[in-house]
Amino acid sequence: MHRRAIVPARVNIIGEHVDNHGGLSLPFATSDYLIMDAIQRGEGYSGDELVIRLWKEAGGWPADLTVDSGIPIGMGMSSSAALCVAIVLCARGVNEGIETCKEARRIERVVLENNCGLLDQIAMIFSKEGHAVLVDFSDLSMEQIPLPASWIFKLVDSGISRALSSTEYGTMNTYSKKHVADEVQRVLDSRGAPAEYLGQLLNQSHSSLISLGVSLTEIDRMVDDLQRTDGVLGARMMGGGFGGMILVLVEDEGVLPSIPVVVSSDSARLEEVL
Known part of the structure; x- marks a missing residue:
């Protein structure tokens, strides 16, 4: 077999x-x-x-x-x-x-x-x-x-890896209830949203992850730089936190040309x- x-x-x-x-x-x-x-x-x-x-x-x-x-x-x-x-x-x-x-x-x-x-x-x-x-x-x-054609995503490698068992994934802190409630609303707002608005939601999500305590200063700097890049509509850290990939929503495939579309x-x- x-x-x-x-x-x-x-x-x-x-x-x-x-x-x-x-x-x-x-x-x-x-x-x-x-x-x-x-x-x-x-x-x-x-x-x-x-x-x-x-x-x-x-x-x-x-x-x-x-x-x-x-x-x-x-x-x-x-x-x-x-x-x-x-x-x-x-x-x-x-x-x-x-x-x-x-x-x-x-x-x-x-x-x-x-x-x-x-x-x-x-x-x-x-x-x-x-x-x-x-x-x-x-x-x-x-x-x-259905994924709208205008939702064009790229992944930027932060260069920071993480071990799941060494981080406090799934734990709650005093901000967690607010994060969950706000993040759920962002998911609801994202359905069929124009790409520009989805980008704003991604930016808000990353800010909430910072308050949740699962981001890193190095990641935040990279996300901030990406959010300020011409043609980038929004960006946030993706995954459990403390490293990994940054999800980036772009206007078209020509933005961040060295990185392939997801x-x-x-x-x-x-x-x-x-």
Whole structure:
């Protein structure tokens, strides 16, 4: 038996640090992928030690495990979630939708000690090319939202990586309730918004992340410089915080010409390899 899981990265347009608190988010899957192969063997396991630990936690059978990832590690594009989703898909041999998401979250929490929510996994399992997924974490309901052609995104590498288990992801502070309430409203306001207005919402979101205490001075300087760049409509730090990618909304593809446009993709898929 040989199974292969192909799992996309995700970009979260807006709705950061709300999935553990019943909020709303608007992510989409991208054309960066993690590919995992699991080939059954008689006994034992081969592969990266961490991958084997995750595989065993998911109930995986004796196998040769290989992972080839084009998703940057520690850069806010959910490389760890993609790995866990791939492991669950290969171990179970079926995409069970939200149950796959929950199991991927469980093994990430147990093995990687990351107190993650379900944003990343849902984006990877339920995305549709050309659409974002509006997720309501109060009841896990979802709606496919077409991505307007005027929403042109680029990702700027801050050069600062982060370890999920070394940061206080998912914790609350005195500002958290205000952040969640305001961020949820920004998600609602973003639906079908003109690009110029969406840019303002991204800028507001980053300011709120600063107040939430999950940004860094170096990141804030980079975001501020980008927000002041001609042709940039808005920018904010993306992901759990303390480093990673900066999401930038631009007027056209010619802005920040050395950086490619983010391309949306379909959801994760599972293959039986003959």
